[in-house]
Amino acid sequence: MIRIALLALLALPACTQLSGTVDRVTEAAVGNPARSVIRPAIERQTGNAAQADRITDCVIQNATPGELTRIAADATSVEGPAPDITLLIAQILQRPATSQCAAAAA
Numbered sequence: 097m098i099r100i101a102l103l104a105l106l107a108l109p110a111c112t113q114l115s116g117t118v119d120r121v122t123e124a125a126v127g128n129p130a131r132s133v134i135r136p137a138i139e140r141q142t143g144n145a146a147q148a149d150r151i152t153d154c155v156i157q158n159a160t161p162g163e164l165t166r167i168a169a170d171a172t173s174v175e176g177p178a179p180d181i182t183l184l185i186a187q188i189l190q191r192p193a194t195s196q197c198a199a200a201a202a
Contacts, residue, residue: 129168130156133177137185150201155185158194 134155139148156164163184170181177185188194 129171130159130164132171133167133173133181134185137177137182147202151189151198154194154197154201155188157197158191159188163188 131152135148135152138151138155139145142148142151159167166184167177167181170177189198
């Protein structure tokens, strides 16, 4: 029983590392296309490119992988983000961690 507990404790850092790797891979795969949707939407609201970059980072950091995937899927739209994607971005911005990050970025 003690051996099992010890093995579980030893495996915990590996799980944490794997999770971080998955997050980085997800961001690389869908974060860049999602950024191409989020940033223009934010810049239209702020009118400031530098501020839009910083707030876009906040949105990407606080979005789930599934949300980033949904947003990234809209990257090929020529007409700009669909209304549901605009709403999703707004919902992510309303989360406490995102709004704190965005306020610091302003």
